[in-house]
Structure formats: structure tokens, C-alpha cells
Amino acid sequence: MKKNIPVVTVDGPSGVGKSTLTYAISRKLKWNFLESGYMYRITAFFIIKHNLSLNKKIISKLKYLEFNFKIINKKLKIFFYDIDISNKIHSQEISMMASKIARLPYIREWLLYKQRSYKKHPGLITNGRDMGTIVFPEAMLKIFLKTKFKERLKRRFIDLQNRGFKINLNILHKELKKRDYQDKNRIICPLKPAKDAIIINSTNMNIEQTIKISMQYIYQKLKIFNNIL
Numbered sequence: 257m258k259k260n261i262p263v264v265t266v267d268g269p270s271g272v273g274k275s276t277l278t279y280a281i282s283r284k285l286k287w288n289f290l291e292s293g294y295m296y297r298i299t300a301f302f303i304i305k306h307n308l309s310l311n312k313k314i315i316s317k318l319k320y321l322e323f324n325f326k327i328i329n330k331k332l333k334i335f336f337y338d339i340d341i342s343n344k345i346h347s348q349e350i351s352m353m354a355s356k357i358a359r360l361p362y363i364r365e366w367l368l369y370k371q372r373s374y375k376k377h378p379g380l381i382t383n384g385r386d387m388g389t390i391v392f393p394e395a396m397l398k399i400f401l402k403t404k405f406k407e408r409l410k411r412r413f414i415d416l417q418n419r420g421f422k423i424n425l426n427i428l429h430k431e432l433k434k435r436d437y438q439d440k441n442r443i444i445c446p447l448k449p450a451k452d453a454i455i456i457n458s459t460n461m462n463i464e465q466t467i468k469i470s471m472q473y474i475y476q477k478l479k480i481f482n483n484i485l
């Protein structure tokens with residue numbers, strides 16, 4: 257029964273450290289994990305590649321979109337058919353398109369079922385913008401990560417440089433602000449903490465501290481979860 261499968265959600269804006277935290281927890285617990293943002297990015301990649309118009313008819317084309325997540329050398333890799341697009345989907349063009357299509361209800365609905373199919377034994381840890389509010393409202397623990405804008409900009413800048421992109425800090429600054437605005441203010445599934453989320457402000461924490469505090473919450477919740485099953 258899917259009801260018996262524990263889910264932990266990590267939501268928050270870009271550059272807040274969701275991916276690193278989610279991946280670390282999934283390795284500790286040996287749970288499945290899902291980067292829902294990558295689904296939006298892969299979809300954006302497909303739309304740009306095929307120059308598709310953003311209307312409802314797009315859904316009939318998206319059924320040809322095939323992708324896979326694989327862990328290779330402890331790193332998450334994304335394959336579009338057999339092509340490794342792990343770095344490509346982080347370009348600013350794809351980031352902006354991902355945020356743009358995330359406002360479309362038919363795209364969100366199409367992805368919703370795919371996201372929910374990741375809920376498998378022994379558990380799921382997932383991250384995004386609406387994982388705790390819309391996709392997994394039943395989650396055992398909902399974490400909302402917050403970090404000051406300046407720190408997020410810095411983290412994003414370093415991440416993109418490490419992925420081989422040449423980045424103009426002013427442009428990145430503007431784009432991150434725009435994406436934040438779009439993700440928070442869209443009508444459907446905006447970025448916001450679930451009512452029962454715990455808020456972790458990681459501005460002055462390193463990743464080890466963020467992982468430690470998150471794991472404390474998870475172990476507490478798991479005890480309760482296992483007792484009521």
C-alpha cells in the first residue's frame with residue numbers, strides 16, 4: 257500500500273541547497289529520491305529543442321519525451337534518450353523556460369502523475385516548489401529551506417561555473433530575481449511553505465549542519481510514522 261511509504265519533502269527557491277540536502281538524505285536512508293525541478297527543466301529542454309508552442313496541444317507531443325535519472329559515480333545524471341544532458345539543463349535559457357512553463361496548468365498536471373510515481377518503498381525524499389503543498393500533501397515531514405538572496409546567488413554562481421558555464425553575475429542576479437518572482441507569484445502551485453512545514457534558515461549553516469538538523473527531524477517523525485502503521 258502506497259499509504260505506508262514515508263515521504264519527506266524539501267521545498268524552497270533556487271540556490272537554497274535543496275539538491276545537496278535531498279541527495280545526502282537519500283543516501284543516508286537508502287530511499288528513492290526525486291528532483292522535481294529536473295522534470296521541468298527536461299520538459300523545457302524538449303520544448304526549446306523542438307520549438308514547440310506553449311498551448312494545450314503540447315501535451316500530445318510530450319508523450320515522446322523520454323528521460324532517465326541515473327546515479328553514476330555518486331552523481332545524479334540525466335539522460336534524454338541516451339544523451340547525457342545533466343549540465344545542459346542548467347543553462348539560464350532552460351532555467352527561465354522551466355519557470356515559464358511551470359505556470360501552465362496542463363504541464364503541471366502532466367508532471368504530477370510522473371512525480372507521484374516515485375513514491376516507492378522504502379521511502380521517498382523529494383525536492384521542488386510544491387512537493388509539500390500539492391504533490392505529496394500526505395508527507396511525513398515537510399521541510400522548507402530558506403537562505404538570504406545574496407547567499408543563494410553566490411551558490412548558484414559557483415554551481416554554474418562548476419558545470420562549465422561562463423556567467424555574468426549581473427545577468428544571473430536579474431534572472432534569479434525574475435524566477436523567484438514568477439515561482440512565488442504564479443496562480444497555481446506557487447512556491448510557499450506548507451502550513452505544517454518546518455522552516456530551516458540555512459543562511460548561516462554549512463551543509464553538514466543542515467543535514468544534521470534535517471535528519472533529527474526525520475528520525476523523530478519516522479518513530480511516530482512507524483508507531484501509527
Ligand code: DC
Nearest residue numbers: 270292293296354355358384385386
Ligand atoms: O528546482 P529548479 O531550480 O531546478 O527548478 C526549475 C524551475 O522549475 C523553477 O524555477 C520552477 C519550476 N519548478 C516548479 O514549478 N515546481 C517544482 N516542484 C519544481 C520546479
